[in-house]
Amino acid sequence: MLLLQNARIASENSPVLLESDVLIVEGKIQAIGSNLAIPEGARVIDARGRILMPGMFDAHVHFRAPGFENKETITTGSEAAINGGITGVVMMPNTRPALDSATAVATVLENARDRARIPVYTSGCVTKNREGKELAEIEGMRELGVKMLTDDGDTTADPAVLLRAMQYATEFGMFFASHCEVPELAGPRALNEGVMSYRLGIKGSPACAEEIIIDRDIRLARAAGAHVHIQHVSSKLGMETIRWWKSRGDVKVTAEVAPHHLLFTDEHIGDYDTNYKMNPPLRTQADCDALLEGLKEGVLDLIATDHAPHTPFEKAQDFISAPNGITGLDTALVSLYHHFVAPGKFGWDLVVKRYSAEPRRLMGLPVAAIEVGQPADCVLFDTDAETTFTKDFMKSKSQNTPFIDQTLKGSVDLVVLGTEVLLER
Amino acid sequence: MARKDLLDIASLHREEIEFLLDQSTSFKKLFTRSVKKIPALEGKSVLMLFYEASTRTHSSFEVAAKRLSAEVTNFNVDHSSITKGESVRETIETLQAMRTDYIVVRHSHSGLPGMIARQTTASVINAGDGAHEHPTQALLDAFTIKEKFPDPRGKKVLIIGDILHSRVARSTSTLLQKLGIEVAYLGPGSLVPKYVPASIPRFTDYEAAMAWAPDVVYLLRVQLERQDVQFFPSVREYHRVYGITNTRLAEISDKGLYIMHPGPVNRGVELCDAVMDYERSLITNQVENGISVRMAVLDWLTPGGDFPKQEAYAAQPRAGSTVIMP
Numbered sequence: 133m134l135l136l137q138n139a140r141i142a143s144e145n146s147p148v149l150l151e152s153d154v155l156i157v158e159g160k161i162q163a164i165g166s167n168l169a170i171p172e173g174a175r176v177i178d179a180r181g182r183i184l185m186p187g188m189f190d191a192h193v194h195f196r197a198p199g200f201e202n203k204e205t206i207t208t209g210s211e212a213a214i215n216g217g218i219t220g221v222v223m224m225p226n227t228r229p230a231l232d233s234a235t236a237v238a239t240v241l242e243n244a245r246d247r248a249r250i251p252v253y254t255s256g257c258v259t260k261n262r263e264g265k266e267l268a269e270i271e272g273m274r275e276l277g278v279k280m281l282t283d284d285g286d287t288t289a290d291p292a293v294l295l296r297a298m299q300y301a302t303e304f305g306m307f308f309a310s311h312c313e314v315p316e317l318a319g320p321r322a323l324n325e326g327v328m329s330y331r332l333g334i335k336g337s338p339a340c341a342e343e344i345i346i347d348r349d350i351r352l353a354r355a356a357g358a359h360v361h362i363q364h365v366s367s368k369l370g371m372e373t374i375r376w377w378k379s380r381g382d383v384k385v386t387a388e389v390a391p392h393h394l395l396f397t398d399e400h401i402g403d404y405d406t407n408y409k410m411n412p413p414l415r416t417q418a419d420c421d422a423l424l425e426g427l428k429e430g431v432l433d434l435i436a437t438d439h440a441p442h443t444p445f446e447k448a449q450d451f452i453s454a455p456n457g458i459t460g461l462d463t464a465l466v467s468l469y470h471h472f473v474a475p476g477k478f479g480w481d482l483v484v485k486r487y488s489a490e491p492r493r494l495m496g497l498p499v500a501a502i503e504v505g506q507p508a509d510c511v512l513f514d515t516d517a518e519t520t521f522t523k524d525f526m527k528s529k530s531q532n533t534p535f536i537d538q539t540l541k542g543s544v545d546l547v548v549l550g551t552e553v554l555l556e557r
Numbered sequence: 558m559a560r561k562d563l564l565d566i567a568s569l570h571r572e573e574i575e576f577l578l579d580q581s582t583s584f585k586k587l588f589t590r591s592v593k594k595i596p597a598l599e600g601k602s603v604l605m606l607f608y609e610a611s612t613r614t615h616s617s618f619e620v621a622a623k624r625l626s627a628e629v630t631n632f633n634v635d636h637s638s639i640t641k642g643e644s645v646r647e648t649i650e651t652l653q654a655m656r657t658d659y660i661v662v663r664h665s666h667s668g669l670p671g672m673i674a675r676q677t678t679a680s681v682i683n684a685g686d687g688a689h690e691h692p693t694q695a696l697l698d699a700f701t702i703k704e705k706f707p708d709p710r711g712k713k714v715l716i717i718g719d720i721l722h723s724r725v726a727r728s729t730s731t732l733l734q735k736l737g738i739e740v741a742y743l744g745p746g747s748l749v750p751k752y753v754p755a756s757i758p759r760f761t762d763y764e765a766a767m768a769w770a771p772d773v774v775y776l777l778r779v780q781l782e783r784q785d786v787q788f789f790p791s792v793r794e795y796h797r798v799y800g801i802t803n804t805r806l807a808e809i810s811d812k813g814l815y816i817m818h819p820g821p822v823n824r825g826v827e828l829c830d831a832v833m834d835y836e837r838s839l840i841t842n843q844v845e846n847g848i849s850v851r852m853a854v855l856d857w858l859t860p861g862g863d864f865p866k867q868e869a870y871a872a873q874p875r876a877g878s879t880v881i882m883p
Contacts, residue, residue, distance in 0.1 A: 330752045331567070333667040333689030333724055404668035449646065452666040452687070 133157050133171055134548065139179035139512065141502045144485035154184060156508045159550035164504055182545060183513040185484050186500035187219025187250075188465060191280075191491040192309075192363060192388060192436035194457070195221075195252070197243065198236075199228025204441040204529045206240070210248035212439070212461040212528035214554045217511040217544040221439075221461075222495060223254040225262070226285040232257035234272030241276060249554055253495060255280035255309060258297045264289045267297050274304045279495055282309035284363060287345050289315070291352055298356035307359035307384075307494075312345035312370070313337075313412065322411040322456045328398040334452065339367035339419070342412050346370045347377075354383035361494065362387040364438050366412035368422035375431040386494055388436040389423050391464050395471055396420075396534065406447045406454035407534045410440070427486060428478055434490040435483075437464050441530030459528045463535045465511070466519045470540035474515070508548050517543035559859040562674040562681040565690040566731045574699070574735060580853035581700050585846065587624070597856050598627035603659040604652060606632045606673075607684070608645075611663055613820055613844060614684050614694070618661045621851035627659070645669065646676075653677045658860040662686075667724075680858040688722045694819055695728035697850040699736060701842050702773060705815060710737035715766050717799055718777030718827065719748040719788070725819045726777060730757060741769055744777075744799060747788040763799065767808070773839075774809060775817045776801065776827040792826045801828040806835060815839050 134156040140149035141164070153168040154161060170176055195209035204212075206223075213221050223240065225231030231240060237256055244252035256273035260266045262283040270281065281301055287310065288294040298308055318341035323329050325336025346362055350373070353360035365371050365387050374387045392410065397417050401408045408414055426432040440457025447454050468487070472478050489499045500509035520539040523531050547555040560573075587593055603622040607615055622629045632648070645664070652660060653676065660679045662670045667687030674681035685691040699709075706712050714733055720726045720742050730740040734756060741758045742749055743766040749759055760766035779795060789795050796802065801809065801816065806829060809816065815837045816828070822840065824830055832838055 325750075325752070327752045327754075330727075330750050330754075333687050333727060335688075335721075336750075336752075403671060450666050450669040450672045452668070453645075 133174035134553070135168060135170055135174045135176045136179040136184060136512065137176060139182055139184035142183050142185040142480035142484050143501060144481055144489045147479040147481045149183065149480065154502060156548065159508050161502065161504055161506050161508055164502070177512070177546070179512055181514075181516060183480060183515060184502055185480060185511050185513065186488045186502060187509045187511050187547065187549060188217050188487045189220040189491040189497075189500075190218050190437055190439065190461060190464070191222045191434060191494055192390075193221045193223055193439040193461065194226070194441065195223050196441060197227060197240070203443055205247070206244050206252060207247040208527060208529040209439070209441070209461070210250050210252055212459070212526065213250060214547050215525075215527040215544070216461045216463060217465040217513065217547055218250070218461055219500070219509050219511075219547065219549050219554070220251045220492070220497070221253065222280060223252060224282065224284040225255050225257045230257050230262050231255070231273075232260050232262070232268035234269055234276055237273045237276050237278055249552065250549060254278060255282050255284070257281065258283045258288050258308065259293060262286060264293055267293070267300065270297070270301045270306065271304055274306055279306055280309050280361070281306055282311065282363070284309060284311045287311055287313050287315070291348060294349065295352045295356055298352060298358035302356055302358040307361055308349070308353065309361040309363050310345065310349040311363050312342045312349065314341045314344050317341035317344070321452060322409050322413045323401065324398040324413040324415045326398055326416060328401060332401070332404065332451070337413050339369060339415060342367055343370045343373055346373050350374070350377045350383055350385055353385065359384040359386070364388060364390045364393065364412055364436070365423065365426070365432060366393045366415050366419065368419045371422050371426040371431055375426065375429075378431060386433045387431065388434045389427055389432045390436060390438045391460060391467055392458060392534075394420055394423055394427070395467065400534065401451070404451035405534070406449070406451055407458060407532055407536070409451060409454055409456055410438075410458055411456040424477065428482065433486070434494060435464070435468070435487040436491065437461055439528070441528050442532045443530055444532070447532045457532065459526070459530055459533045462526045462528055463521055463533055465513070465544060466540050466542045467535060469513070469515065469542035474541050508550055510548050511544060512546035514543045514545045515541070517545070519543045559857060561859060563692050563854055563858060564671050564674060564681065564683045566692045566695045566728045566735070567690070569692070569732075569735070571735050574696070574732065577696055577850070577853045577857060578700050578703060580856065581696070581846070581849045584849035584852040588849070594624050594626055596626045598622065598625040601627045601658040603627045603629050603661060603855065604632055604655070604657040604679070605629060606634065606648070606652070606660055606662040608634050608662075608664040609685070611684070613847065614663065617844070617847040618682075618684060618851050621848050622659070622855055624848070625852055625855055627855070630657070645673070649673050649676050652679065659855060659858065678861045680860040682854060682858070685724055688724050688727070690728045691724040692728050693847070693851050693854055694725050695732040696854065697843055697847045698729045698775070698817065698819075699732050700846045700850050701817065701839050702733070702738070704842065704846075705839070706772070711739070712773070713739045713741070713769065713771040714773045714775055715741050715743060715769065715771035716775045716777060717743045717766070719779055720744050720753065720777070721748045721750055721788075722780055723777050729775070741766060741771070745789045745795070763805070771814060773815045773817055774801070778819060778821065779823055779826050781823065792823070796826050800826060801832050803829050803831060806831055810835065810837070813837065817843060820844065
């Protein structure tokens, strides 16, 4: 039994934080109210001034297992999630071997059950070995609970292959997540084409490389009657393309944005800092501003980190040689608070909606909420405290993040899932 | 306070540039003497780390270092294993262990010399990194222009060609602008990024560019070996649209314009043969000036210590380095 006293409860439905006591008994929220009686044997936590919200859910993470366990494992990745107030994740299938069969998925899910303290879901590949040629064993993966199909890391290049996959898998209630990039246009460097790419002397990746596929994949989904989810939108025009398609209402489109695309621009790359090298690349302030508007409007349905760990050795190379990607799970919630909620750019309701409720809806999962009768799945967040993202603080196996050694406002103090207290600071 | 490294032009202060150009003048006068060597870097070691093929830059640095009495070592770069960043890092560790004083580095990856500089106490000189910077080329270009225009402020330099892949265009345009020289670009739409700084006008046809009335026409080398992607239909068409043809040379000659080129020249592409004999071609001057400029740079940098990047500069040469004139 756990009694949280005087917590300020955040919900996706209201910008107002309701101050109340919350009693958790046997993994369920049993009571919410003022001055709840302290049951015998209950542990009491004074939560005054702190925010109580449902656990976040990240629909786009790379846990690198199997194949790249030197970067991350299911254990370290899920601990990083807990560290950041995230109580459920969806893995991407670009592992080695790629998750393109029921056998591969079964192994991962079994490992996840044994090694993670939070639910770890996985997506499956659209095509075998993500090669964009032959369809993966889609139905076999569905039987194991896979709902999202993606060749993430790459676009499924051949539109005919993707269209056929959509026509086939939609029958099974599955949906497609699209990494949007024309490789011939984007090039290998993951740097936005612009002032910075000129200054650094690196061939830039134009936003149109992303926007073309956003449009293409939505058109394909419309033709197939499929649901397409656009991953890590980074450009203003990409967001506006999604907005236009959504306004038509004749195709099911959802989309996500990563905190780093809201927060950083190509200017942050500065002197070739590989912590800012990611794909799609960081673009301009105008793109950041547009993405923020898109998030508030709901054009972008959810926030997902694209948590992409790489070893220090790999990231310590020069900018061109270093791999794309940054970690995000340890830092996402605090950075969203520090940069957006604290300065009043959006409220906790938006955080809960976009980073907890919508991603669970996308995956067809019950939405977590601080309501009587709901399973306990909650995070207590201290807005007065600060977090310094030292290497020791990070639970991810890799620390390739621009936030390293930064101090931001806010702290994830407590994470409760069911009968377990997963984290307490 | 001196600098440890020369990685780019962008971070150089005007005082530093003028100091280096003045020093280059002094070093150039040395070339007329029977003994061209001075002991400024005696006992120092210069390591040449060229991951990309180079003839003139490499030999220019080597001659410059030897004229300053430094020991020069050519690091044997195995071209088959240098594409991976980890190889470079291992090399840096090796170089650090060797306690070399100067590292002259050329690499196809932009930013790599900076990475080396942060990990070694040696002075690192960027001899060209990808399409990023080639600071000593810019200095020798500026030096060559200043020989013709001692007060170059307000002069105009038209840079023609492949801006997209050109570290020379970036460094030289930045440096010339710092000296008050106007710069404009002309080149194929596929080879001139639309995000060039607003301070550099961009022309799309030769006649309009000439109407801008440049004092110097600076031709960039068409890097045919890098054109794995087709940026223009043919070299013949390039020469016709952007090259100095015989007809254009006559016009240039009439107007008394200077022609520059970082070399090596593709004859019949950037320029017709006759340009090489044109009396206002500064192409060989550039090569000659490269040595004195690089001597000035080597002499100026201070290896060792923990130098913060882009340190403010106090324009005082080191003791012993200015007394080169009889």
